[in-house]
Amino acid sequence: MGISDKVIFQQDDILDITYGHLKYLIQAIGRICRTKTKGSKILILSCFDNARLVWKTVRHQKEMNLNIEFLEFSKQARMRFNIDFASFVKSPNEANRIERSTIYKINSYIYYKWTLESVKEWKELREFVLRYPTSNTDHSQIIKDHYIEFNEAINEYSYDGYHWTKYGNDMCEYRNSVSAKSARLHRMMQIPGLQNYFAHAERQYAIDFELGKYVMCTSLFQRIYKGALGEIAGRFILMQYQIDIQEIEDIEFFECFDFCYGDNISFDFKNWYKGFSKDSYRQLSWIKRKAEKSGYLTVFVINILYEGYQHMEIHEDKKMPVKIITIPWLYNVNKKVYNEKAIGKIKEEIKKCSLIQIR
Structure with missing residues (x-):
């Protein structure tokens, strides 16, 4: 059994060889090597990235039942390409x-x-x-x-x-x-x-x-x-809708939130992945305390990209005069659309707060 440099997989396929797909590769190699109609030597064609992924995946799946042919394949993958992970970082x-x-x-x-x-x-x-x-x-x-x-x-x-x-x-x-x-x-x-x-x-x-x-x-x-x-x-994104938010200049409240609109509205942008709903809920009490300290009446917590969550949530507490509005996305990359409903809500709150006396 040997390994050739010839590439027979597309790059997307190579990157997609993870735990779930690995079992098919293991079965295929086992069946190829055990068929009666075969030569004395079997050449497995692979490329560097494929061989490296095979070795790394097997290394983390010690409990897998691997056939002897696949173990030989992964062993030669390491030897053939001299994969040395320890020397990656200089120090x-x-x-x-x-x-x-x-x-x-x-x-x-x-x-x-x-x-x-x-x-x-x-x-x-x-x-x-x-x-x-x-x-x-x-x-x-x-x-x-x-x-x-x-x-x-x-x-x-x-x-x-x-x-x-x-x-x-x-x-x-x-x-x-x-x-x-x-x-x-x-x-x-x-x-x-x-x-x-x-x-x-x-x-x-x-x-x-x-x-x-x-x-x-x-x-x-x-x-x-x-x-x-x-x-x-x-x-x-908000600039595209003529919503001109500004950095918070008051040094006492710097980095409490990212931006503000006037004296009553603040914005906290997030670059979160699929845990937006859970993470934003967990931070509500902390956000309320910051808003109360800095005097903002409305706080927008906004994730930038669509990650599966659809609905805005409005959190109000009678004990604290702070409204927190969580917006799960402003732009959907797949559909190439902006969250017009969320933009409308921001404009609505700006209009409301403009009628409130400046603190």
């Missing part, structure tokens, strides 16, 4: 030091009183990651402090672990990932006009993750980049 120790340092830095911003200096640093960090999610050089102190260095140019990686982060160069290796896909960047670029808005000379935000030896660390990606991406996209 695992340094990578984890950066992870811990970045978490501490972000928490120091969020959980301490904002100052003019910390607001400036936060905005600079936010703008930087939007422009450079990856880089080929450590030309900035931000990259030195908050980006992971890899031994080869990449544009995505998988990871797992809290106290000690493990990194994988295969997106099937671990359950979490830093990538344009998990940030939903490519899907957001399908919002009409947003790609040109990102690429404008004034902003120069990345519209894809280019190959680079330096990539955002996990906490920078999860806690700053994804949120910033949602904020920019959400504000852009």
